[in-house]
Amino acid sequence: MSIEAAAPRRTTRIQQEKREKILEAALEIFSANGFRGATIDQIAEAAGMSKPNLLYYFRGKEDMHTTLMVRLLETWLAPLRELDDVGDPVTELRSYIRKKLEMSRDFPRESRLFANEILQGAPRIKELLEGELRSLVDEKAKIIKSWMRAGKIARTDPWHLIFAIWATTQHYADFDVQVRSVLGPDRGGDGRFEDAARFLEQLFIEGLKPGK
Amino acid sequence: MSIEAAAPRRTTRIQQEKREKILEAALEIFSANGFRGATIDQIAEAAGMSKPNLLYYFRGKEDMHTTLMVRLLETWLAPLRELDDVGDPVTELRSYIRKKLEMSRDFPRESRLFANEILQGAPRIKELLEGELRSLVDEKAKIIKSWMRAGKIARTDPWHLIFAIWATTQHYADFDVQVRSVLGPDRGGDGRFEDAARFLEQLFIEGLKPGK
DNA sequence: GCATTTTTTGACCAATTGGACAAACGTTAG
DNA sequence: CTAACGTTTGTCCAATTGGTCAAAAAATGC
Numbered sequence: 001m002s003i004e005a006a007a008p009r010r011t012t013r014i015q016q017e018k019r020e021k022i023l024e025a026a027l028e029i030f031s032a033n034g035f036r037g038a039t040i041d042q043i044a045e046a047a048g049m050s051k052p053n054l055l056y057y058f059r060g061k062e063d064m065h066t067t068l069m070v071r072l073l074e075t076w077l078a079p080l081r082e083l084d085d086v087g088d089p090v091t092e093l094r095s096y097i098r099k100k101l102e103m104s105r106d107f108p109r110e111s112r113l114f115a116n117e118i119l120q121g122a123p124r125i126k127e128l129l130e131g132e133l134r135s136l137v138d139e140k141a142k143i144i145k146s147w148m149r150a151g152k153i154a155r156t157d158p159w160h161l162i163f164a165i166w167a168t169t170q171h172y173a174d175f176d177v178q179v180r181s182v183l184g185p186d187r188g189g190d191g192r193f194e195d196a197a198r199f200l201e202q203l204f205i206e207g208l209k210p211g212k
Numbered sequence: 213m214s215i216e217a218a219a220p221r222r223t224t225r226i227q228q229e230k231r232e233k234i235l236e237a238a239l240e241i242f243s244a245n246g247f248r249g250a251t252i253d254q255i256a257e258a259a260g261m262s263k264p265n266l267l268y269y270f271r272g273k274e275d276m277h278t279t280l281m282v283r284l285l286e287t288w289l290a291p292l293r294e295l296d297d298v299g300d301p302v303t304e305l306r307s308y309i310r311k312k313l314e315m316s317r318d319f320p321r322e323s324r325l326f327a328n329e330i331l332q333g334a335p336r337i338k339e340l341l342e343g344e345l346r347s348l349v350d351e352k353a354k355i356i357k358s359w360m361r362a363g364k365i366a367r368t369d370p371w372h373l374i375f376a377i378w379a380t381t382q383h384y385a386d387f388d389v390q391v392r393s394v395l396g397p398d399r400g401g402d403g404r405f406e407d408a409a410r411f412l413e414q415l416f417i418e419g420l421k422p423g424k
Numbered sequence: 425g426c427a428t429t430t431t432t433t434g435a436c437c438a439a440t441t442g443g444a445c446a447a448a449c450g451t452t453a454g
Numbered sequence: 455c456t457a458a459c460g461t462t463t464g465t466c467c468a469a470t471t472g473g474t475c476a477a478a479a480a481a482t483g484c
Contacts, residue, residue, distance in 0.1 A: 014461080033332065036249035039441060053462050055443065112331055115386075119324055119331070120245065122389045129393035137394050154418065159395060160411035164380050167387070171379035174327075177334045181341035182349050183371060199372035206366065206418070226431075226481090252472060265432050267473065 026064045031109040089147040104173035111173035238276045243321035301359040316385035323385035
């Protein structure tokens, strides 16, 4: 018996693995049903364990969701962070659009989880949006503005440009059912992302060409 | 006692009014919380009546939601229906974009209700999407294609063009919290829709101009 | 004014669901 | 082997919630 206060040591082995497995299951269920629509039982079953067992690793539903949200936001904004003013502006933007579209294709669950949260008014991440996200976007808007001043791309509103890129790319994850319903079985297959990439490139780049 | 079977006659007076009031309340609650997140009690309170009373006018939660959904889809697609090939293509598209953006500004609840449904996989309106919506979009895509053939606008994918217009305009309703958080108190005020309109016009029109 | 029909509500119910708990089970260090 | 600690689960509980029902209250037709 030591005099030190009980230090909660992470058992890194099992604890880390189980937490990971739970988060994976939670992502699946939350993204498909929203926060209120998801039940702990569903998540526990998807993670292959009993509900009390799950609650041994996470304090509760909220805890899982928050953990997921915070982690997600980081990877979600990674492409924007990479937007750099070293390369050619048009190439940079094209690359950003492509990356975002690939994320919609490869991580649709993450996109939907995020969309769900925002739709409900972002009760759990409002501070993050007003703090971290806002300053990041401001920073990148500054870069984009410098490109405009240099005549590399057409003058327009950098913030709304970023919104437009977000909206058009995430649309293919968040509104996937609608996209596929409208395109039909033929055009709505795996090729839809390539079609989208081609279209978006044309839309943004042509629309951003400097001069007339 | 007549021989005729009981004919349910609509009391048009109260019944019509109450149903309308309930639907208005349901729109408010459903759009803010999603289907599963909304409770009948909440809706009843928002409609200023007791739960059993509400259930006197609607068979249940599902009933309200479906009624709302069907009615909404009609008004939601009205602008697209108006897309006509009589006027100037660029003017037509510009007008469509403007109208859609105005709907996001004036009817954000309707937009969010719709987004919520699609996000969850559109369990209640999938057939409508694959039927009515698809054929409407196909029809309009044909018009857009003819504009391209005539050299009036740049050649590109009409379906993805429509998606892009939907995505960018609805973004201002569905992701409103994020938009305002990022823009901040100054730029995120009422003026944001005018800024968005200016930006979107430039993005789409410049990008659609024929030739180089 | 009275009978009939429509509208409203308080009380109630069953199912779902987030979470608590203690007991059982497994693992590991000495 | 055994004590100590980490892990797992069956069982239980209280709150929420969709929906019912019979009876009261209001409106309506004559």
